[in-house]
Amino acid sequence: MNTVAQVFGEAMRVPRYSRHVAEPRASIKLDGTKTLKKLEALRIVTVDAIRETVQSAKEKSYERGLRRNAATLNTEIHSHRVSVAALANDRARQARHDLGDRAG
Numbered sequence: 001m002n003t004v005a006q007v008f009g010e011a012m013r014v015p016r017y018s019r020h021v022a023e024p025r026a027s028i029k030l031d032g033t034k035t036l037k038k039l040e041a042l043r044i045v046t047v048d049a050i051r052e053t054v055q056s057a058k059e060k061s062y063e064r065g066l067r068r069n070a071a072t073l074n075t076e077i078h079s080h081r082v083s084v085a086a087l088a089n090d091r092a093r094q095a096r097h098d099l100g101d102r103a104g
Contacts, residue, residue, distance in 0.1 A: 004069055008040050043074065 009017030011027055018024040029035060034042065050066040066072075082090075 004043070004071065008036060012036050039074065043072065044068065047072065 006017050013024045013027060027036065047066050047068055047070065051063050052065075053061055053063050055061050
Protein backbone atom coordinates (compact mmCIF):
# COMPACT_ATOMS: atom_id res chain seq x y z
CA MET A 1 0.00 0.00 0.00
CA ASN A 2 1.33 3.44 -0.87
CA THR A 3 1.68 5.99 1.89
CA VAL A 4 0.86 9.67 1.61
CA ALA A 5 4.60 10.39 1.66
CA GLN A 6 5.15 7.98 -1.24
CA VAL A 7 2.38 9.52 -3.34
CA PHE A 8 3.64 13.08 -2.85
CA GLY A 9 7.26 11.92 -3.17
CA GLU A 10 6.61 10.20 -6.48
CA ALA A 11 4.65 13.17 -7.81
CA MET A 12 7.55 15.46 -6.82
CA ARG A 13 10.03 13.03 -8.41
CA VAL A 14 11.91 12.38 -5.16
CA PRO A 15 14.52 9.77 -6.19
CA ARG A 16 13.73 7.22 -3.47
CA TYR A 17 10.09 7.11 -4.59
CA SER A 18 10.86 7.09 -8.32
CA ARG A 19 13.21 4.10 -8.58
CA HIS A 20 10.71 2.24 -10.77
CA VAL A 21 11.20 4.84 -13.54
CA ALA A 22 14.56 4.88 -15.35
CA GLU A 23 14.46 8.59 -16.18
CA PRO A 24 11.65 10.40 -14.34
CA ARG A 25 10.40 13.49 -16.13
CA ALA A 26 9.45 16.65 -14.32
CA SER A 27 5.83 16.76 -13.21
CA ILE A 28 3.44 18.92 -15.23
CA LYS A 29 1.52 21.66 -13.41
CA LEU A 30 -1.76 22.55 -15.07
CA ASP A 31 -2.84 26.18 -15.10
CA GLY A 32 -5.10 26.99 -12.19
CA THR A 33 -3.92 24.11 -10.00
CA LYS A 34 -1.91 24.21 -6.80
CA THR A 35 1.77 23.28 -6.72
CA LEU A 36 2.50 19.92 -5.14
CA LYS A 37 4.12 21.63 -2.14
CA LYS A 38 1.01 23.80 -1.61
CA LEU A 39 -1.27 20.78 -2.03
CA GLU A 40 0.77 18.84 0.53
CA ALA A 41 0.62 21.78 2.99
CA LEU A 42 -3.14 22.14 2.42
CA ARG A 43 -3.60 18.44 3.10
CA ILE A 44 -1.75 18.73 6.42
CA VAL A 45 -3.90 21.70 7.51
CA THR A 46 -7.09 19.91 6.43
CA VAL A 47 -6.20 16.63 8.15
CA ASP A 48 -5.21 18.45 11.35
CA ALA A 49 -8.60 20.22 11.36
CA ILE A 50 -10.60 16.98 11.14
CA ARG A 51 -11.81 16.28 14.68
CA GLU A 52 -14.75 14.44 16.12
CA THR A 53 -16.13 13.90 19.57
CA VAL A 54 -16.85 10.29 20.41
CA GLN A 55 -18.33 8.59 23.42
CA SER A 56 -16.61 5.61 25.01
CA ALA A 57 -18.38 2.54 26.31
CA LYS A 58 -17.96 4.04 29.78
CA GLU A 59 -19.99 7.09 28.73
CA LYS A 60 -16.97 9.40 28.63
CA SER A 61 -16.63 11.80 25.73
CA TYR A 62 -13.32 12.56 24.10
CA GLU A 63 -12.09 14.18 20.92
CA ARG A 64 -10.03 12.40 18.31
CA GLY A 65 -8.49 13.41 15.04
CA LEU A 66 -7.32 11.86 11.81
CA ARG A 67 -3.76 10.53 11.68
CA ARG A 68 -1.45 12.59 9.45
CA ASN A 69 -0.55 9.45 7.53
CA ALA A 70 -4.19 8.47 6.95
CA ALA A 71 -5.04 7.71 3.35
CA THR A 72 -7.07 10.63 2.00
CA LEU A 73 -8.19 11.77 -1.43
CA ASN A 74 -8.24 15.26 -2.92
CA THR A 75 -10.03 15.80 -6.19
CA GLU A 76 -9.90 18.85 -8.43
CA ILE A 77 -11.92 19.25 -11.60
CA HIS A 78 -10.71 21.62 -14.28
CA SER A 79 -12.56 22.35 -17.50
CA HIS A 80 -10.55 23.29 -20.54
CA ARG A 81 -11.85 24.54 -23.86
CA VAL A 82 -10.33 21.76 -25.94
CA SER A 83 -12.36 19.51 -28.18
CA VAL A 84 -11.95 15.74 -27.87
CA ALA A 85 -10.64 15.63 -31.46
CA ALA A 86 -8.02 18.31 -30.74
CA LEU A 87 -6.95 16.51 -27.57
CA ALA A 88 -6.67 13.18 -29.40
CA ASN A 89 -4.66 14.82 -32.18
CA ASP A 90 -2.35 16.43 -29.63
CA ARG A 91 -1.80 13.07 -27.91
CA ALA A 92 -1.00 11.45 -31.26
CA ARG A 93 1.43 14.28 -32.08
CA GLN A 94 3.08 13.92 -28.66
CA ALA A 95 3.41 10.16 -29.12
CA ARG A 96 5.10 10.69 -32.50
CA HIS A 97 7.43 13.23 -30.91
CA ASP A 98 8.26 10.90 -27.99
CA LEU A 99 9.03 8.01 -30.34
CA GLY A 100 11.22 10.17 -32.59
CA ASP A 101 13.28 8.05 -34.95
CA ARG A 102 12.00 4.85 -33.35
CA ALA A 103 8.59 5.35 -34.98
CA GLY A 104 9.91 3.38 -37.96
